[in-house]
Amino acid sequence: MSLAHRLAIVVVLELVYVVARRFVLQYLPWSSFEAEAISTVLRLITAGACWYLFRSLILSRFPNQAALRNPLLAVALLLLLSIPVLVGNYALSSPVAWMFAITSLFVAIKEEFLFRGIVQNLLDQKLGTLKAILLTSMVFTIWHIGVWDFTPWAFSQIFVASVLLGAVYIYGGSMFVVVAIHAAYDALFSFAPLIPQPLPENWGFLPLLASLLVVSYWAWSIGRENLGSSHD
Numbered sequence: 001m002s003l004a005h006r007l008a009i010v011v012v013l014e015l016v017y018v019v020a021r022r023f024v025l026q027y028l029p030w031s032s033f034e035a036e037a038i039s040t041v042l043r044l045i046t047a048g049a050c051w052y053l054f055r056s057l058i059l060s061r062f063p064n065q066a067a068l069r070n071p072l073l074a075v076a077l078l079l080l081l082s083i084p085v086l087v088g089n090y091a092l093s094s095p096v097a098w099m100f101a102i103t104s105l106f107v108a109i110k111e112e113f114l115f116r117g118i119v120q121n122l123l124d125q126k127l128g129t130l131k132a133i134l135l136t137s138m139v140f141t142i143w144h145i146g147v148w149d150f151t152p153w154a155f156s157q158i159f160v161a162s163v164l165l166g167a168v169y170i171y172g173g174s175m176f177v178v179v180a181i182h183a184a185y186d187a188l189f190s191f192a193p194l195i196p197q198p199l200p201e202n203w204g205f206l207p208l209l210a211s212l213l214v215v216s217y218w219a220w221s222i223g224r225e226n227l228g229s230s231h232d
Contacts (some may be wrong), residue, residue: 010118013049017042022146031096040103047110050118058117061173064222068172070083079211080164081185085155087204088192100190108182111202115140115162116169116178129170137162153201160208161185164215171222 021039049060067073092100107129115136123132140162141155148154169178192198 013046021050039117040106043106043110047113050113053119057121063174067222068210076211076215079207081209083204084192085187085194087199088189089198090192097190104186105183108179112179133166160212167215167219171219
């Protein structure tokens, strides 16, 4: 099957997923177990299709253990994961919070297979790393319109988090790691508030931008090391 045909199948399934999920949420509360169960089944179907059609592309990178163990990456991820701790304030009931925390894993698998594993990898082959990360993050952000309230904070957070995940995937080489980061970030928000008096959400820009700066320096240093190794 050609690349165009496989991409067409993924696009159609993704459109079906979006329409079906919107339809479900018209008739069921977004926080209901029934709505989330249906959404999870839809996610697994689309993730399974991505895996079946593009498994070799999704697994085309190899973990760079030195890069993943670099303390700079740990600092960047701690800053990122501090955001739901500092500003998260969903106040969900305990059963609903646990439900969303558990299904965060399936959200992460679906979205990372599609956006990092397929879209970003294909763009990287055509446009280079930086453009691939930025364009994928733009698509990722637009894809969330209608899912999140359209606020500067919400969509800045989605875009920058996508850039971070894109960089970690490119320079760390591990799909498992980006799925784990994505799932952990969403799961922490599910349990928010995690401190007695969360800060206003705009305070989240501080750790968000700090995390972006640190991971950018990390990626630059890894790229420089790789360039130096290629010249040896």
